[in-house]
Amino acid sequence: MGKPFNFLQAAILKSLSKALFHKVDIKLTHDQIVANVQYQFGLIPGDTPRTIGFTLYAVCLALWGPLFLLLPASFGAWRLRVLSRSQVDILQDIARIRGIVYAGYYGHWQGETQDDNLDNPVLNAIGFTLPAHRVRGPGEVKIDYFPGRDLSHSDLVPHDAIPSEVDVIVIGSGAGGAVAAANLTAHGHEVLIVEAGALWNSHDLSHEERRMTSKLFVDGALQNTVDHDVIVFQGRCVGGSTVINNGIALRVNQPGMTHPDAVDVFARWASLGAPVDVARFHHAYDKVSERLSIHPIDPKSGRNNGPHLLNGWAAHAAATGDPRDLAAPAKWFSKNYGPDSIGANCAYCGYCNTGCPYGRKQGMAQSFLIDAHQGGAKILAETKADAILWRDDCDEDGKRIADGVTVTLPDGSHRIIRARKGVVVAAGTLASSRVLQKSGFGQSGTNISLNIACPVVALMPTELRVWDEDQMATYVDCGDFLLESHFQPPMSMSTLMPGWIEDHARRMLNYNRLASAGILFPADRRGHMENGNLNLTLRSDVELPLLRRALATLTKVHFAAGALEVYPALLPGQTLYPGDDIDAFFATAIREADDVTLSSSHPHGGNARNADPAKGVVDLDCRVHGTTNVLVTDASTFTSCIRVNAQLTTMAMAYYATEADPF
Template sequence: MNAIEQTLRAVAEAVLSDRDAAKVDLDALADRMAQIADANPNIGPRTRLKRLLKLISSRLGMALLGAYGPFASQPLSARRQTLMRWSTGRPLQRTAFQALKRLALFAAYGCEPSLWPIGYEPLEPSAGFDLETSDLPSEADFIVVGSGAGGSVAAAALAQAGFDVCVLESGINPRQLGLNEADGFHQLFLGGGALTTRDLSVSILAGGALGGGTTVNWLTCYRPPTLDQWERDSGLPKRKIEEQIERIESRLEVNDNPVELNLSNLALQRGCQNLGWSVHRLRRNGTNCADRCAPCTFGCPYGAKQSAPLTYLKDACAHGAKIVCDAPAKRILFNRDRATGVELSNGEQVMARRGVVIACGAIESPALLLRSGLRGIGANLSLHVTTATFAQYDDPVSAFWGAPQAVACDQFLDEGILIETPALYPGFAAAAFPWPGDPLEPGLAVFLSIIADAGEGRITLDRHGQAVIDYRPGTRTSERLLKGIEEMIRLHEAAGGRNIRTLHQPPTDRPGKIVPNRIGLFSAHQMGSCSRAVDALGRAKGKDGLFIADASLFPTSLGVNPMITVMALAAYVAEDIVASS
């Protein structure tokens, strides 16, 4: 066993409780940690993690982090003291702690059945999407880069109008759906599920396979509450967007059919009712879910989730569109100021006779445009930055089963705070919860607060040409995060929860300051990062034949789950392209 392997084993032993460490093979766990670290497709973060492991494997490196002797040579109690000190120390120490803790706990609880909580039983995966993909053509009328909420709708509209359409998807066409947690994150999420801001303070979840976010989201279908503001400030016509929403909801079969509430949803509803707060059942694009949900995050194995591959991509293919997977776009090709095609990362090219539609999402769309030489791109990034609280309940139902999001509390929506419930998986939960502690206590229920932030983020490129996410919550966003925590605690108390905790490090039952890597922060909705480079019709300023049709168009943070809004804006953009072509 080399020095890095010894360090990984020592980290795993220190992070796990004595009880849980005794249940696993620590050598095998160290191997799994190394495999997960090596599988990160983002070169920069993967390299930084390897440097960290090398650093703490040496006496000098540990001295730079304020400790003595190689990490693996310290007694177990000293290793735990070192990690605890780092968890509240200087920024570099906090970043190191979070990287090590998350890696060890995800590898352990996400992959080791002996650590899974009562009530969690992964299903057998089903076959993947019944959607034919193609080889790369030499040319098409329109190239659509991205197959998620925006790209699928744009592709369908253009194909139905009679144009020859090629859809480029950087990720895979999954052969299986309803995957286990480790495989699901690796195969279906951007960055293999390991994507974060540059400083690791915000974990980023974004779809990274065929169907994008529509394949991995939790089916929640909100109408946008911002249309009046967007029409007034940005020229987006409210009536036309609402017309598109009606069509989108019909195609996705959006409904409010009741589903059985799991523990988190049951507790949220009960807490709101006991406080007299506004709570409502969510509208969802699921049909015949039949209360058998569990693996929504890793692709619906029942075909109940009306995701893009079952709806708009299917429509696009029926009208002749070609879908090419494993086709990451490197840059857009131009003839002077007109978009003429796309070059892939392997050097292959596909030419566009009429135009290129960018719909890679608010992280990858600006990265592609920056690699293509455009400027003024990447600012105004909103993340719907999210945190959570958790508590124990005596209810006989589990939070690890059932519809992930079925009810929501919109009592504070006008203040930029929406309270919902997350899907719960052992590895992700253990990596997110504060340390030390039992991350998967019996009767666990979790609430999350989605914050309408103020566009404090920015996308830039690293030296490898990959996206770098910088984000620091401003004063207003931090105030909303703290208020969201306070109100979630009140909800847990009103619902009968006990041992209530926030995601602050170290563990606490009261709100604290919003300090990077001292509180668990997440983002499942990214938006706004191209809004300053386009007009109200999604046309790139100063470029002909180049359009943007995804959440990066949003002028401001939305405040609610964005899928329906993304699709409606993409339909609006595509309608104008058809009319002008």
């Protein structure tokens, strides 16, 4: 594996490391940190390393070029502090490059196994213990592997044995594609599932964060919107994002689980021209939930960070007395882990977002893909679907008929695979839109919605060790936004942690005393695909005021739970204290999206359902308008933002579209 960054880029990284750790007692040399960054980016396929390399040149120029490289680290640290307070967009974007250096330090990994890292100096310095070395007492779940649930590599179609034609080609193996494929095989169709990513079964996964994020995520977890304001996390592997998510399974507008004042999603869809048969959709929810054994998590799996949010919310709501706050459901998440009845319940290791090495999460590769494969479906991994091919003739109504799909193999060669009956597109909102646009549907990729997250970290008076539990355990539905408990392993936490130089280091050294949660707010139908990338802008009169109010609310909840300090994810890295005027702070601190660290893990829309072809890409049965035999069965079919985690609703939509044979 070569080094993706050249000599000058490596020198810039080294100077950045010296500046970011100026007067900080670090446990690695700066050369080791640069080597770690080189290794991590060497694992990322595509153009991402090259893009970051060019950004490093821009960083160097912003930090006064040769002076930054030649003068002592104190100069670089001073320039970084100036940069962190800048309001120039390009400088704010450049400032975020710091996360790469922090990942190079806190993502340090030795050898191959957890045992190789018993003396990992970085992890030991912050008091972090890897799962294999944690002591679990009576009544606790052992952190060990639950066998027999994974697809194997022998289940995949070799690249030298790709069928020339099948009945149905399903593009994508995630939540939408896997469920559709399972139903289609049950209808007797010969199905080929085409997946751009590789298969990572449980034994392939590890707790080496840098390797897993580089390999399992699109663009190494650095995919972002055109203006770089929002990072968009999506999986690129067999099973899609179900491999790297937290297993959260929420229904839209579920009684008792949703705020009574929240928008009625199905009514909103109907008002836009895209009604669903509500009874049928809930039947789809039920069937998916039954197959995945979805159930509320065991409170002991989120014993500290989960109650921190619930208790803080209860105290906050009691203090405000606002009927809207008092009506807000504050609940434990339901998830597709386990089930406990067979001893496969979650081992709450805290690494959900880089895959479960213990075979305990029922992602698509442990459930619907196995169902599809047992029904005869073939799975073709590490193969990118490029576009749909069309027959020369149309049907009697003038509708186009799909003839097959063009694909690109790992060696860069291209193949055509014919589809006798039809094509299902389920590669996720962004990738599905790209495929459809390349297939001649220019209206695809419009009205994309995001549930946008933003973290807020709190310093507590005593040690909590919330990393030894489920990453996301509880939530509060506030009506127009959600609060969700969450915590990350060291590398990921360091990139989310606000603060610079010694402030950032101090916060990471208090890793065992941190609690963390995030907000989740909707950006409804705000995005569109532009040259293959997502363009999305938050409005100054809608999303930004909601963002300020949600962050202020979560900050108050942290303090109500006893926090001593709160660190909202703002670029300058400010610290808030009890007694501060929190509303006034956020009113002035956030003027644009660039001021805040924002991310999204479940984009949806782009190929919306609608009865009117002028207003949607697919019809009410998820069939692409103007075609006879092309369906879309992923979250891109959602007509508007659903507010909550999209996993379960994506699966239900795929089931809804394919329970009856669509071909």
